[in-house]
Amino acid sequence: MKSYGQLFIGGRWVAPIHNGRFDTIDPASEEVIASVAAATAEDIDIAVKAARKAFDEGPWPRMRGAERAAVLRRIGKGIRDRLQALAEIEVRDNGKPLPEALWDLGDAAGCFEFYAGLAEKFDDSAETPVALPDARFSSVARKEPVGVAGAVIPWNFPMLMAAWKVAPALAAGCTMVLKPSELTPLTALELADIAANADLPPGVLNVVTGLGKDAGAPLSEHPGIDKLAFTGSVPTGSRIMQAAARDIKNVSLELGGKSPFIVFDDSEIDAAVEWIMFGIFWNQGEVCSATSRVLVQRGIYDRLLERLEEETRKISIGNGLKDGVLLGPLASKGQFDKVREAVERGVSEGARLVAGGTRPAHLDKGYFLEPAIFADVPVDSWIWNEEIFGPVVCIRPFDDEAEAVRSANDSRFGLAAAVMSRDTARCERVARALRAGIVWINCSQPTFTEAPWGGYKQSGIGRELGEWGLNNYLETKQITRYESGEPWGWYIK
Numbered sequence: 144m145k146s147y148g149q150l151f152i153g154g155r156w157v158a159p160i161h162n163g164r165f166d167t168i169d170p171a172s173e174e175v176i177a178s179v180a181a182a183t184a185e186d187i188d189i190a191v192k193a194a195r196k197a198f199d200e201g202p203w204p205r206m207r208g209a210e211r212a213a214v215l216r217r218i219g220k221g222i223r224d225r226l227q228a229l230a231e232i233e234v235r236d237n238g239k240p241l242p243e244a245l246w247d248l249g250d251a252a253g254c255f256e257f258y259a260g261l262a263e264k265f266d267d268s269a270e271t272p273v274a275l276p277d278a279r280f281s282s283v284a285r286k287e288p289v290g291v292a293g294a295v296i297p298w299n300f301p302m303l304m305a306a307w308k309v310a311p312a313l314a315a316g317c318t319m320v321l322k323p324s325e326l327t328p329l330t331a332l333e334l335a336d337i338a339a340n341a342d343l344p345p346g347v348l349n350v351v352t353g354l355g356k357d358a359g360a361p362l363s364e365h366p367g368i369d370k371l372a373f374t375g376s377v378p379t380g381s382r383i384m385q386a387a388a389r390d391i392k393n394v395s396l397e398l399g400g401k402s403p404f405i406v407f408d409d410s411e412i413d414a415a416v417e418w419i420m421f422g423i424f425w426n427q428g429e430v431c432s433a434t435s436r437v438l439v440q441r442g443i444y445d446r447l448l449e450r451l452e453e454e455t456r457k458i459s460i461g462n463g464l465k466d467g468v469l470l471g472p473l474a475s476k477g478q479f480d481k482v483r484e485a486v487e488r489g490v491s492e493g494a495r496l497v498a499g500g501t502r503p504a505h506l507d508k509g510y511f512l513e514p515a516i517f518a519d520v521p522v523d524s525w526i527w528n529e530e531i532f533g534p535v536v537c538i539r540p541f542d543d544e545a546e547a548v549r550s551a552n553d554s555r556f557g558l559a560a561a562v563m564s565r566d567t568a569r570c571e572r573v574a575r576a577l578r579a580g581i582v583w584i585n586c587s588q589p590t591f592t593e594a595p596w597g598g599y600k601q602s603g604i605g606r607e608l609g610e611w612g613l614n615n616y617l618e619t620k621q622i623t624r625y626e627s628g629e630p631w632g633w634y635i636k
């Protein structure tokens with residue numbers, strides 16, 4: 144039976160060794176929702192050993208891909224069966240509006256179904272013949288699961304980020320220890336329950352809740368982990384990479400961004416306004432790929448700003464469970480304080496605050512913030528260059544294409560970028576010139592499980608989703624055979 148106060152290890156719900164707990168808080172009401180188990184290094188060790196045993200001795204990596212697919216499909220169905228309840232838990236834990244939570248949960252189920260499809264095809268595609276120049280030999284390249292994977296995930300899309308890692312890892316035949324963010328641990332525990340009900344063998348998926356330093360760090364440092372998949376901030380990603388370096392662990396990192404959106408002056412203003420808003424206000428701007436730096440061609444700069452301000456002021460802010468709400472609270476007090484500080488910093492740096500950036504007058508509880516628009520943002524300012532991770536858009540004018548591309552690429556990040564113009568040749572040209580892992584043309588943010596996801600530069604290493612996401616959890620082995628009946632004849636003539 145699932146309990147938020149326990150860890151899911153080796154197919155069973157168990158209390159943490161030191162009986163530690165932490166509270167998870169509803170950011171709309173500031174009330175405690177649940178007291179959650181706080182794992183420490185000893186629990187992590189037990190979880191990694193359970194995953195190791197399931198990998199080395201259990202059925203999961205040895206099953207046919209189609210058998211693993213059947214379990215993944217049952218997990219997908221388990222999510223769909225509880226979609227509304229899970230979405231409501233996600234809203235209370237994270238703050239996002241209910242329609243967005245429903246969307247995330249549907250995508251999470253879809254992710255398990257997609258990787259079930261790849262698992263079904265896995266056995267036929269696992270071995271590829273390798274052409275050799277010597278006819279006495281034959282060779283195949285064979286894909287095999289990488290082993291025990293550790294996953295550490297953030298709080299902005301709790302269930303979806305879990306699905307992006309658990310589904311491909313399980314499809315590949317890996318076993319996993321998953322550590323959700325301490326700010327939003329609840330749906331990961333629900334996922335453990337769903338997996339258990341889907342007859343996932345014990346030890347294949349272990350879910351350990353806990354703090355970054357007490358549970359995340361020991362997981363990333365554990366020698367029993369073969370692969371570490373991390374999504375979160377650049378400083379933590381860097382720490383995880385250092386820990387992985389000691390044992391030469393395979394790591395994939397999905398980190399932060401400060402993604403540009405270039406709007407040329409032949410764009411339809413309302414379409415541009417809507418995609419700019421979706422690019423930065425969706426999920427309260429707590430989106431790694433948020434297009435938070437907008438470059439608008441001078442010819443439409445003033446008109447666009449006017450319409451953007453008008454539409455932004457209409458966004459309905461409130462508890463994500465209320466009908467019609469399109470902007471919930473920030474996920475935590477810490478995040479609220481960080482974003483408020485960033486707004487103050489922007490003002491002191493000389494950017495023009497056109498709208499928002501303060502607590503809405505009608506909400507006296509909860510971590511709510513009016514969506515903010517900064518115009519004429521200085522190019523060397525902190526807010527133009529650093530990730531704010533909140534509903535704050537920074538805007539600057541530009542004159543020509545070369546300048547726009549240069550400004551867009553002038554960043555240590557390279558996760559995503561967007562370009563808008565009626566001139567399709569120009570969009571294609573700019574898309575190729577942008578140094579980012581994801582480029583949207585005439586839109587911003589729509590994300591598909593089938594397409595690769597990940598960043599250039601400090602935004603990460605590796606790709607999730609699609610077939611690329613499966614490869615994250617696979618090793619490649621060559622098997623080379625000497626097929627000639629003739630002796631080798633090197634020492635023995």
Ligand code: NAD
Nearest residue numbers: 296297298323324355359360375376379397398399400431
């Ligand atoms: P974070 O780095 O603070 O925490 C992420 C996870 O790491 C949490 O589970 C946390 O407990 C854990 N952690 C913290 N310290 C650790 C340590 N020393 N060792 C191991 N684990 C540790 O990030 P966050 O605040 O939860 O998430 C926000 C960041 O995530 C943003 O920068 C955002 O851009 C990024 N993000 C990226 C993507 C992507 O796909 N590229 C998606 C979502 C979020």
